[in-house]
Amino acid sequence: MSEKKNIARAAGVLGFATILSRIMGMVRDMVVSRLFGAGFATDAFIAAFQIPNMLRRFFAEGALTSAFVPTFSEVHGHQGEEESRRLANVCFTLLTIVMAVVVILGILFSPQIVSLMFPGFKGVPAKFELTVLLNRLMFPYIFFISLVALCMGILNTVRHFFTPAISTVFLNLSMIFCAVFLHSRFSVPIASLAVGVLLGGLLQLLLQLPTLYRKGFPLRLNFDFRHPAVRKIALLMGPSVFGVGVYYLNIMVGAILASLLPQGSVSYLYYAQRLFEFPQGIFTVSVAQAVLPSMSRQAAAGEMDGLKESLAFGLRMTLFITIPAMVGLMACATPIFSLVFMGGEFDFTKAQRCGEALFYYSMGLSLVALVRVLVPAFYSLKDTRTPVLVAFVAFILNLLFSLALMGPLLHGGLALASTLSALANMAMLLYLLRRKIGRFGGRAIAGAALKTFLASLPMAIAVAWAMRLIDWSARGDKLLKGMVLGGAIAVGVGIFFVCAYALRCEEVRDLFALIRKRRSSS
Numbered sequence: 001m002s003e004k005k006n007i008a009r010a011a012g013v014l015g016f017a018t019i020l021s022r023i024m025g026m027v028r029d030m031v032v033s034r035l036f037g038a039g040f041a042t043d044a045f046i047a048a049f050q051i052p053n054m055l056r057r058f059f060a061e062g063a064l065t066s067a068f069v070p071t072f073s074e075v076h077g078h079q080g081e082e083e084s085r086r087l088a089n090v091c092f093t094l095l096t097i098v099m100a101v102v103v104i105l106g107i108l109f110s111p112q113i114v115s116l117m118f119p120g121f122k123g124v125p126a127k128f129e130l131t132v133l134l135n136r137l138m139f140p141y142i143f144f145i146s147l148v149a150l151c152m153g154i155l156n157t158v159r160h161f162f163t164p165a166i167s168t169v170f171l172n173l174s175m176i177f178c179a180v181f182l183h184s185r186f187s188v189p190i191a192s193l194a195v196g197v198l199l200g201g202l203l204q205l206l207l208q209l210p211t212l213y214r215k216g217f218p219l220r221l222n223f224d225f226r227h228p229a230v231r232k233i234a235l236l237m238g239p240s241v242f243g244v245g246v247y248y249l250n251i252m253v254g255a256i257l258a259s260l261l262p263q264g265s266v267s268y269l270y271y272a273q274r275l276f277e278f279p280q281g282i283f284t285v286s287v288a289q290a291v292l293p294s295m296s297r298q299a300a301a302g303e304m305d306g307l308k309e310s311l312a313f314g315l316r317m318t319l320f321i322t323i324p325a326m327v328g329l330m331a332c333a334t335p336i337f338s339l340v341f342m343g344g345e346f347d348f349t350k351a352q353r354c355g356e357a358l359f360y361y362s363m364g365l366s367l368v369a370l371v372r373v374l375v376p377a378f379y380s381l382k383d384t385r386t387p388v389l390v391a392f393v394a395f396i397l398n399l400l401f402s403l404a405l406m407g408p409l410l411h412g413g414l415a416l417a418s419t420l421s422a423l424a425n426m427a428m429l430l431y432l433l434r435r436k437i438g439r440f441g442g443r444a445i446a447g448a449a450l451k452t453f454l455a456s457l458p459m460a461i462a463v464a465w466a467m468r469l470i471d472w473s474a475r476g477d478k479l480l481k482g483m484v485l486g487g488a489i490a491v492g493v494g495i496f497f498v499c500a501y502a503l504r505c506e507e508v509r510d511l512f513a514l515i516r517k518r519r520s521s522s
Helices: 003-036 042-080 081-108 110-118 119-123 123-140 141-156 164-168 168-183 191-214 228-260 265-300 304-339 348-362 367-380 385-409 410-438 440-465 479-503 506-521
Strands: none
Touching: 003 042, 003 164, 003 168, 003 265, 003 304, 042 081, 042 110, 042 119, 042 123, 042 141, 042 191, 042 265, 042 367, 081 110, 081 141, 081 228, 110 123, 110 228, 110 265, 119 123, 119 228, 119 304, 123 191, 141 164, 141 191, 141 228, 141 385, 164 168, 164 191, 168 191, 228 265, 228 385, 228 410, 265 304, 265 348, 265 367, 265 410, 304 367, 304 410, 304 440, 304 506, 348 410, 367 385, 367 410, 385 410, 440 479, 440 506, 479 506
């Protein structure tokens, strides 16, 4: 099977698992919005959760995965399963020790961390104290999820993608269960969500262990920290923290600055970001996770032409999905919040505020997606310096854009700043990667993007027209709203595929060919 087919197959498996997870995540956010709204308590929970969640994105899913997978792939391919099993156990032992220390320090210094990251909360003592309490409850989550990321790296290298992807369903189920059934048992009801986060992290880790055992990688303690590959991973991880995590760092900057804006701003950005990441999680992250092991194997074997082909394929497929998703989210931003979240403590004004943030975030959907595929390309080549320098420039630009735009546009300006920063990040990475490895089909990628954009325009017009058919500010009418929004999306998707087929988009022809092949083989 070619690497292109391996990537497509892996992305399909990851996409299916992630769809389930994102649906449950949407249900979770609906439950949270109905029970707690978007204000004092939710601002505190979201801020507190973002601290260990930021560490997860930077360290676990970012730096650890990007540094571990290429090195582990090299050891697994050149030195065999026995040596790769030894490396996995050494990394497991070292990671357990390091993250236990991080958790203890995080709990002890939680007031200082919250004060530094959310200075606006200091003016409301009760909100500050609640944020500290929730952060202390949830900080051990980073311990569990870091070990999950290590397990994911091992399983992805041996071409098993489903279990790590589906495990996030258990986090969402745990949070839903605790919020619904335990919130009335706490003097601070939203603390039930923190308990759900902690329980969900543990469940995610426990789910990985049987699969690792079946694949021949039972985790055991091994204190041989002098293993040469461990030092290589550590050297790659340092710069990777910033290189992979710049998007999440920008989101974090937005949350910090939002704490200085009117109450509810932190929640508006959070809910918008959750919907923004829905298409990212379903496909973009799936492609990025699927393409990294392939590019790492090709780089280790010196197959540069194959690496370029895998990269170009990943970029084209990413654009084919994210461009219409971008257009659709921009057209449906407020109606989505009206349908999904409005009710209980969440009124139409809050839906509009969240819709504003989602509109500006959505403008950068394809840009963020491209960055997520481009950065692993550098790491597969063991180049950590370039993404770090680019990420630093993008971070500074985001900060400057945020300070300039948060005054006139409030929380919407912070979302727009993130998009502008992603544009700069993507452009610099593309330019520098081309200089590093030569041409990798840039014209074909640009042509595919243009065709996809043209196919998305008729879809956007049809969807925007449909959104004017009903009054989204009215409470209730969930069935009617759902029928209009669902029907508009379904018709829009149909229009997009018809236009894409008429424009001879290679990606839609590949998709139809794959469907025909599966039908003929069944």
